[in-house]
Amino acid sequence: SAVISQKPSRDICQRGTSLTIQCQVDSQVTMMFWYRQQPGQSLTLIATANQGSEATYESGFVIDKFPISRPNLTFSTLTVSNMSPEDSSIYLCSVLGGRGADTQYFGPGTRLTVL
Amino acid sequence: ELKVEQNPLFLSMQEGKNYTIYCNYSTTSDRLYWYRQDPGKSLESLFVLLSNGAVKQEGRLMASLDTKARLSTLHITAAVHDLSATYFCAGQGGSEKLVFGKGTKLTVNP
Numbered sequence: 304s305a306v307i308s309q310k311p312s313r314d315i316c317q318r319g320t321s322l323t324i325q326c327q328v329d330s331q332v333t334m335m336f337w338y339r340q341q342p343g344q345s346l347t348l349i350a351t352a353n354q355g356s357e358a359t360y361e362s363g364f365v366i367d368k369f370p371i372s373r374p375n376l377t378f379s380t381l382t383v384s385n386m387s388p389e390d391s392s393i394y395l396c397s398v399l400g401g402r403g404a405d406t407q408y409f410g411p412g413t414r415l416t417v418l
Numbered sequence: 419e420l421k422v423e424q425n426p427l428f429l430s431m432q433e434g435k436n437y438t439i440y441c442n443y444s445t446t447s448d449r450l451y452w453y454r455q456d457p458g459k460s461l462e463s464l465f466v467l468l469s470n471g472a473v474k475q476e477g478r479l480m481a482s483l484d485t486k487a488r489l490s491t492l493h494i495t496a497a498v499h500d501l502s503a504t505y506f507c508a509g510q511g512g513s514e515k516l517v518f519g520k521g522t523k524l525t526v527n528p
Contacts, residue, residue, distance in 0.1 A: 304463070334514050336514075336516075338516075344520075345518045345520045345521050346461075346508075346516075348515055351514075351515065359513070361515075395460060395461070397516075399514050405466055406463050406466040407451065407463070407514075407516060409453075409460045409461040409463075410460060411459075411460045412459075414458075
């Protein structure tokens, strides 16, 4: 299976600031995704990170709030901009393709608290 | 638009008992996934079901898929405390995107 790391693992941020989360995979993968899991809730897809082009956002999520980069087939970043307490969540990247190509694997997540 | 419903959302059971978690989905799903999440942890992939009639087993967990009924089940046999976790099913919509159910929080009591 793909080995996925995320940085930071957790952070506490002030309202109005921004945080960039990194996702690194140990092999080239076809697709990378960013999900959000609000406290006690299920997972919701934010966007698909496209290599070399703009991310594809789901309804309710916009590029200005959640800019995403994917410069190559093993790395992506998600920025949570102008944060508010409602952004407090776990943010997870997932990958499809590469080793273990028949399933989607999830990174360890970034636990974000906004004060 | 794919929608996924799980039930029950909460399940408390005694060790040694059997139970089934149900996952219904609304439209065609290319694949059906089951994940486990322990408190404060990420998601661990349990099963991916690819076709009608697919059945996969790992230890005390068995997952099946009926695409005609748009139903997947996760059956727990002779539960043990270590199985306590939240279990999610997810269908795969277009462009490989996953749509998750709300999750089933399983508590296995001694």
